[in-house]
Amino acid sequence: MILAADAGNVLVWVVWFVAACACLGSGIAVISFSNPFFSALSLIGNLASLAALYLLLSAEFVAAAQVLVYAGAVMVMFLFVIAYLGGRADAPWAGGPSWQAFAAGAASGALLVEVLVVISLKSSGRLTHEANIDSSFGSPARIGRLFLTDHLLAFEITSIVLLVAAVGGVILGSHSRNPSVDR
Amino acid sequence: MNGPDVVWYLAVAAFLFCTGALGVLIRRSPLIVLLSLEIMLNGANLALIAFARQQGHEDGQIFALAVMAVAASEVVVGLGLIVAMARRRLDLDVDKLRTLRG
Amino acid sequence: MIPAAWICLFAPLGAAIAITLAGNRLSRRAAGYLATTSVLVSFVAAVVSFAFLLGDPPDNREHYSTLWHWLTAGPYQFDLRILVDPLSTFMMLIVAGVGFLIVWYSIGYMDGDDEERRYFAYMALFVFSMLLLVQGGNLLMLLAGWGLVGLSSYLLIGFWHERPTAIAAAKKAFVMNAIGDATMALALFILIQRDGTLNFEVVFSRTGSLGTWAANLVALGLLGGAVAKSAQLPLQTWLPDAMEGPTPVSALIHAATMVTAGVYLIVRTNALFEAAPHVQELAAGLGAATLLMAGLIALVQTDIKRVIAYSTMSQIGYMFLAAGLGAYADAMFHLMTHAFFKALLFMAAGIVIHALADEQDLRKMGGLRQYLPKTYWAFLVGALALTGIPPFSGFFSKDSLLAPALAHGWYGQLLWVAGMVGVFLTGLYTFRMLFLAFWGEPSPFVQEHFHALKRDVVGVSLAVPVGVLTVLAAFAGWIQVYNFWTPISNWLDPVAPPLVTASGLQEAATSVIAVALALTGIGVAWWIYAARRGEAPRTLPLLQHKFYFDELYDALFYRPAVFLATGLYRWVERPLVFGSLRELAAAVRELGFETRSIQTGLVRTYVLAIAASLAVITIVFVVVR
Numbered sequence: 001m002i003l004a005a006d007a008g009n010v011l012v013w014v015v016w017f018v019a020a021c022a023c024l025g026s027g028i029a030v031i032s033f034s035n036p037f038f039s040a041l042s043l044i045g046n047l048a049s050l051a052a053l054y055l056l057l058s059a060e061f062v063a064a065a066q067v068l069v070y071a072g073a074v075m076v077m078f079l080f081v082i083a084y085l086g087g088r089a090d091a092p093w094a095g096g097p098s099w100q101a102f103a104a105g106a107a108s109g110a111l112l113v114e115v116l117v118v119i120s121l122k123s124s125g126r127l128t129h130e131a132n133i134d135s136s137f138g139s140p141a142r143i144g145r146l147f148l149t150d151h152l153l154a155f156e157i158t159s160i161v162l163l164v165a166a167v168g169g170v171i172l173g174s175h176s177r178n179p180s181v182d183r
Numbered sequence: 184m185n186g187p188d189v190v191w192y193l194a195v196a197a198f199l200f201c202t203g204a205l206g207v208l209i210r211r212s213p214l215i216v217l218l219s220l221e222i223m224l225n226g227a228n229l230a231l232i233a234f235a236r237q238q239g240h241e242d243g244q245i246f247a248l249a250v251m252a253v254a255a256s257e258v259v260v261g262l263g264l265i266v267a268m269a270r271r272r273l274d275l276d277v278d279k280l281r282t283l284r285g
Numbered sequence: 286m287i288p289a290a291w292i293c294l295f296a297p298l299g300a301a302i303a304i305t306l307a308g309n310r311l312s313r314r315a316a317g318y319l320a321t322t323s324v325l326v327s328f329v330a331a332v333v334s335f336a337f338l339l340g341d342p343p344d345n346r347e348h349y350s351t352l353w354h355w356l357t358a359g360p361y362q363f364d365l366r367i368l369v370d371p372l373s374t375f376m377m378l379i380v381a382g383v384g385f386l387i388v389w390y391s392i393g394y395m396d397g398d399d400e401e402r403r404y405f406a407y408m409a410l411f412v413f414s415m416l417l418l419v420q421g422g423n424l425l426m427l428l429a430g431w432g433l434v435g436l437s438s439y440l441l442i443g444f445w446h447e448r449p450t451a452i453a454a455a456k457k458a459f460v461m462n463a464i465g466d467a468t469m470a471l472a473l474f475i476l477i478q479r480d481g482t483l484n485f486e487v488v489f490s491r492t493g494s495l496g497t498w499a500a501n502l503v504a505l506g507l508l509g510g511a512v513a514k515s516a517q518l519p520l521q522t523w524l525p526d527a528m529e530g531p532t533p534v535s536a537l538i539h540a541a542t543m544v545t546a547g548v549y550l551i552v553r554t555n556a557l558f559e560a561a562p563h564v565q566e567l568a569a570g571l572g573a574a575t576l577l578m579a580g581l582i583a584l585v586q587t588d589i590k591r592v593i594a595y596s597t598m599s600q601i602g603y604m605f606l607a608a609g610l611g612a613y614a615d616a617m618f619h620l621m622t623h624a625f626f627k628a629l630l631f632m633a634a635g636i637v638i639h640a641l642a643d644e645q646d647l648r649k650m651g652g653l654r655q656y657l658p659k660t661y662w663a664f665l666v667g668a669l670a671l672t673g674i675p676p677f678s679g680f681f682s683k684d685s686l687l688a689p690a691l692a693h694g695w696y697g698q699l700l701w702v703a704g705m706v707g708v709f710l711t712g713l714y715t716f717r718m719l720f721l722a723f724w725g726e727p728s729p730f731v732q733e734h735f736h737a738l739k740r741d742v743v744g745v746s747l748a749v750p751v752g753v754l755t756v757l758a759a760f761a762g763w764i765q766v767y768n769f770w771t772p773i774s775n776w777l778d779p780v781a782p783p784l785v786t787a788s789g790l791q792e793a794a795t796s797v798i799a800v801a802l803a804l805t806g807i808g809v810a811w812w813i814y815a816a817r818r819g820e821a822p823r824t825l826p827l828l829q830h831k832f833y834f835d836e837l838y839d840a841l842f843y844r845p846a847v848f849l850a851t852g853l854y855r856w857v858e859r860p861l862v863f864g865s866l867r868e869l870a871a872a873v874r875e876l877g878f879e880t881r882s883i884q885t886g887l888v889r890t891y892v893l894a895i896a897a898s899l900a901v902i903t904i905v906f907v908v909v910r
Contacts, residue, residue, distance in 0.1 A: 012186035020195050027199050027222050031206030036214045043218050046199075050225055053195070056186060057236040062228075062244050065251065074221075074255050081262045082214060085269050093209050097885070104208035104893055108201045110900040115197040118907055119190055127190050131239025142241055143248070151245050158252045165256030172263030208893050281886025 016056055022049035040078050047071040059138040192233035199226030211276050213268075217261045224254045286337035287350045290369045293330035293377055294416050296323045301409035304402055313401035317392035320405035324388050324412050328381035335374045343779060346370050347486075349422050356425075360481055366422035368485060372780040375617060375773075376419035376549055383541045383624050384412045386750035390632055391533040393746035394639065404444060408537070411437035415542050419549060424473055424483040427550070431469065431510065434543045435462040441538060442530040454526035461523045465513020472506025475499055489556035497561075504561035507554055508568055515547030515601045517575045522834050524598055528590040532635035535590060540597050540631055541624035548601065548616055551608040555781045559611075566696060569609025573703040576602030580710030582831050584717065585824040588645045589634050592718045596671065597627055599707060603686055606700055611784020612689040614774040618765050619682035621773075626670035626679060626758035632751050633664040637722065639747075642734050647718065652727030656735050659748070661723050663755045668719050670758045672712045672803045678762030680800070683708070685767065688787035688795040697785070701795075708799050712806020720814040767792050 022045060029042035047070050054063035093101050119127060136142055147155045199222055206219025228247045235243025268275060300323030304316045311319070338346055351366040367373075388408050395401050414437050418430025436459075443455030473483060479495055480488055492500065511517075516524035516539075527539050538544070551558060551568060558565040576599040583595035600623050607616035638645055640657060654661045670677040673684065690701040765773045768789060787795070813819045830836065 009186065016187050016191070020191075023195060024198055024202075027202040030218050030222055031202060031210065031215070036212060036218075039215055039218050043221060046222065046225065050229060053192065053229060054232055057192065057232050059232045059235065059244050059247075062232060062247055065248060069251060069255065074258050077258065077262060078214075078218070081266060084266070085214070085275070097887075097890070100887075100890060100893060101209055103897065104205060104889075107893060107896040107900050108205040108208065111204065111896065111903065112197055112201040114900065114903045114907060115200075116194060118903075119193045119197070127193070127237065128188055130189060130237050133236070133239055137239075138235075138241060138244060143244060146241055146245055147248075151242075154245065154249055158249050161256050162252055165259045169259040169263045172260065172267055204896055208889055208896065211889075277888050280888065284884055284886030 012056065015052065019049045019052040019056070022046075023053065036082050037079075040075060040082055043078075044071050044075050047075065057138075058133060061138060061140045061143045189233050189237040193230055196226045196230035196233065199223070199229065202226075211278055213261075213265050213275055213277055216277060217258065217265075220261075221254065221258070224250060286334050286369060287348060289330040289333040289337070290350065290367055290377075290420065291352070293327045293334065293381065294367060294413065294420055296326040296330065297409040297416070298413040299323060301406045301413060304406040304409065308402070311402060313398075314392065314396075316402040316405045317388075317395070320409045321385065321388045321392065323409055324381060324385040327412065327416065328378070328385050331374065331377040331381045334369055335378060338369060338371065338374055343775075346779060349486075351422070361477065363423065363425045363483060366426065366484075367420040368422040369420075370780055371776045372549075372553060372617070373420050375621075375777065377416060379621055379624050380412065380415050380419060380542050383628055383754075384415075384537060386753055387533050387537040387541070387628060387632070388412070389746055390536075390635075390750040391531075391746075393743040394533050394635055395531060396743045400444070404441075404531070407437055407440045407444070408533075411441065411538060411543075415546070418546055423485060424476065424488065424554075427553070428466075428469060428473060431514065431546065432466055434538075434546065435459060435466065435514070438462070438527070438538050438543055441534040442527045444530055444534065448529065450526075451529040454523070454529040458523040458527050461520050462513050464520060465510040468506040468509030468513075470506075472503045472510075475503050475506070485553075489554070492556050492560040495560060500557070500560040501564055504558050504564035507550060507557065508564055508571075511547030511550045511568070511605075512571060513547075514550075515544045515605070516598050517547070517602060517605055518571050518578065519834070521575060521579070521598055522831070522838060525591050525594050525831070528588070528594050532590065532631055532638060535594070536628045536631035536635070539594065540627035544597060544601055545604070545620050545624070548604040548608055548620055551605070552613045552617060552777075552781050555608075555611075555613055559784070565609050565611070567609070569606045569696075569700055572602040572605025572607075572609055573700045573707075574602075575599065576606070576707040577703055577710070578832060580707050580714060582828055583714040584710065585828045586714075587647050589637070589647050589650070589718060589722060590631070590645055592647070592714060593627070593630050593634060596630075596711070596715065597623075599711065600627070600671070603683065603704060603707070606690065606704060607686040610690055610693050610697055610700070612686060612786075613781035613783055614771075614777045615682070615686040615689060615783075617777060617781075618773050619686050622670065622678040622682040622758070622761055625754055625761055626667045626677075629663060629667040629751065629754035629758050630671065632747075632754065633660050633667060636660045636747055636751070637664075640735055640737065641731065642736070644730065644734065647721045649728055649730040650722040651725045652723070652731060653735075654723040655727065656731065656737075660751070663751050664719060664723065666755050666759050668715045670762075671715050672807065673708060673799055674803060675800065676762070677759055678757070680796075681762035681765060681767075684792065684796045684799055685765065685787075687799065688792045689783070689785040691791040691795065692785045692787050705798060705802055709802040709806045712803040713810050716807045716810035717814050720810060724815045725817075 026042045026046035026049065030039045030046065033039045033042065047066060051063040051066045051071075054060075054066060203219045203221070203223030203226060206222065207216055210216055210219065228250055231243040231247045231250070233243075235241055235247075265275065273279070297320070300320050304311060304319060307316075338348075348369045349366055350369070351364045353365055354362060355365045356363040388405070391404065391408065395404055398404065411434060414430050414433030416430070418427055418434060421427040421430055439455045439459040439462075442458055443451050445451050475495075476483060476488055479499060480491055482488070495503065513520040524539060524544070528535055530538075551565075558568070579595045579598035579602065583592050583599065586592045586595060600619070604616045604619055604623070607613075607619065637650070637653060637657065637660060640653075641650070644650070666677065670679040673679045675681075687701055687704045690697040690704065693700075765771050768786075774783070813821050827833070
């Protein structure tokens with residue numbers, strides 16, 4: 001176990017621990033609350049703790065983008081819709097064939113166990129060595145240069161995806177010409 | 184570097200992913216399902232960022248940004264669908280949509 | 286000669302095919318002319334073959350001609366071949382000649398029927414089949430012709446297929462013929478196994494190689510076929526029912542030609558029968574029994590055609606008697622004269638039936654002598670020939686047939702007695718029929734329903750063949766007179782040398798006694814039916830029910846077969862065959878039902894499936910690496 005207890009290290013470990021716990025706790029909270037409003041708020045907490053973790057991993061630009069875009073824009077949209085819809089409550093683990101809940105838990109648990117096994121035991125030490133990085137790792141300049149040189153195609157396609165989504169959103173949200181039939 | 188190894192971050196990412204999967208499987212309201220999907224995506228993002236740090240390359244971060252953009256688009260469309268469903272007075276219950284029942 | 290023989294064989298077949306293919310494009314009368322012409326061509330070709338054969342020396346009169354090798358299987362080879370020899374030309378002339386006259390007669394008789402074309406096609410087919418039978422150069426061709434005449438008979442008996450009785454009669458005829466076909470086929474199998482071929486020259490010369498068992502079995506099989514085809518005991522019940530067909534059919538098939546095929550078979554395969562003498566004597570015995578039984582039944586029949594049918598059965602019994610004792614030429618001589626006078630009787634009866642609007646019941650007839658004088662004379666000639674009164678043809682043939690029986694020992698003499706009793710019966714029933722139909726006062730039915738025949742084509746076609754046959758029935762007997770002048774015996778001698786010959790004394794005695802008995806029979810008939818001075822004895826139920834053969838066969842064969850069939854249907858077919866299919870269908874449906882439950886329609890289930898599969902696949906990858 002790598003528990004180097006240097007002085008500067010301790011801070012990092014503490015921050016990591018708090019952020020990780022917040023992450024996990026808010027994740028569980030999202031899927032446990034019956035009220036969707038609370039679920040959405042938990043998700044915002046989740047995103048914030050994730051941003052902290054990103055900072056620990058020297059991904060400053062991504063952390064910033066996460067907070068601005070994800071927590072700021074996407075979640076606000078979610079909250080708008082939840083407010084519009086009235087936030088109907090629905091209990092977790094309810095409904096469906098009885099075997100379904102059990103099987104769902106089993107499947108997710110199995111996945112979790114498998115991944116943990118892989119990254120710890122099976123990786124045979126390949127994941128432990130971290131590369132040396134300089135201080136500008138993860139800076140906006142570096143990200144920007146990569147976007148516009150090595151990954152230009154991804155950049156452009158992502159823009160198109162966003163455009164399509166915007167158009168789709170407008171269409172889905174518009175009123176149809178014929179009044180909708182009451183079911 | 185100080186602090187936990189990349190492996191710990193990956194463990195957190197795995198946990199997030201499986202939590203999100205569980206949420207997709209057991210919740211009935213499409214809104215919550217979408218939220219759970221977001222959690223899954225974020226777990227994947229964390230894994231990507233962790234690997235980027237481990238490799239010393241920012242490619243993982245680029246990928247994570249793209250994932251974020253796609254997630255946003257998907258949320259737009261999903262919420263638009265949910266609003267349309269609500270407008271037609273359909274029950275916001277994933278189990279109620281079963282016309283494909285054989 | 287050989288090309289003529291082939292033309293003789295195939296001309297009627299060509300007509301049959303042409304009429305079938307032409308369909309409605311051919312008018313009905315034209316179909317009749319076409320069929321008649323083809324049979325005439327056949328007859329002319331037969332005469333040509335005969336003439337050429339006459340030019341050959343008597344010991345070199347056997348000519349085979351192969352058209353192609355039909356079946357070749359290892360060492361076995363069967364060809365499509367015909368034989369032109371004295372016996373086959375004899376039969377060709379009779380079949381084609383009488384056939385021509387009867388088909389011509391049919392033009393008038395069947396005039397107005399809706400399905401005349403089908404009739405003439407079938408008639409042409411029949412003539413072809415019969416010619417194939419008599420011209421066949423090996424037993425396989427003979428069997429082929431045998432089966433085809435059975436088929437033509439079935440088609441023609443059931444010609445008026447709207448009548449259920451006709452259909453039933455056709456089926457009965459075919460089934461009984463099939464029994465004979467089966468026994469014949471078995472006999473042929475034995476021959477193939479022993480001799481490796483069915484060619485006449487091989488099979489007849491190698492009879493010595495057959496053991497006693499095999500020889501008896503072969504002869505029995507052939508006898509079975511002959512008995513079935515010629516309506517002898519015990520397979521005789523189909524012939525009276527066959528009268529459901531049109532009268533020309535009865536004349537051609539069930540009097541002149543097809544039913545005589547059995548006699549032809551015995552004469553042709555005489556070598557095989559002589560190798561099994563007991564079977565040959567059995568044939569003679571069956572013939573004698575049949576002629577007595579048929580004669581007795583004919584006494585009580587009320588349908589004019591059935592009287593003539595039983596008469597046919599009886600006369601063929603005579604031919605079997607002769608062939609069974611080895612007097613082959615005499616049997617063939619009687620076959621020839623019988624063809625003439627029996628066809629004549631049927632055709633004259635046909636004119637009567639037509640004139641009375643299809644009435645066949647003798648009890649309703651009477652006094653037709655005044656209405657149909659020429660028909661009456663024709664009928665009288667035929668009846669006299671049948672009874673064996675000199676100088677008509679039957680006298681010569683029947684007596685020459687019975688006389689050799691005396692020379693055969695005690696068994697032959699016993700059969701001779703039976704034949705004599707049969708002569709008495711023949712006179713009785715024949716003239717009963719004639720007196721009832723033609724003599725006396727015209728019955729009320731006749732007065733009401735009689736309509737004269739027209740003088741046009743129909744009338745000519747009805748009258749001329751009858752006239753020709755009258756002449757033949759009267760004078761054809763003069764072609765062989767006892768032992769003085771025997772062209773027929775000489776002609777057939779190389780093919781079928783007789784086993785017995787009667788002495789002059791036996792011949793004379795037979796003739797005198799036969800004529801006396803015949804005249805007695807006629808006298809009794811006149812006493813009862815014409816002069817009405819005596820009462821006809823009450824008819825025995827035994828005779829009325831034709832010796833209960835139909836009932837016997839019904840109980841013996843038909844009922845068990847039906848029982849077996851219904852049993853199998855109820856216990857095997859329905860539960861097992863239908864049931865298994867139904868179970869299969871149900872099982873498939875159940876399977877579909879079960880599979881259906883996978884499609885729950887719930888999105889969550891589907892996602893769960895994806896997640897679970899992902900978990901499983903991950904394990905697989907991790908383990909396998």
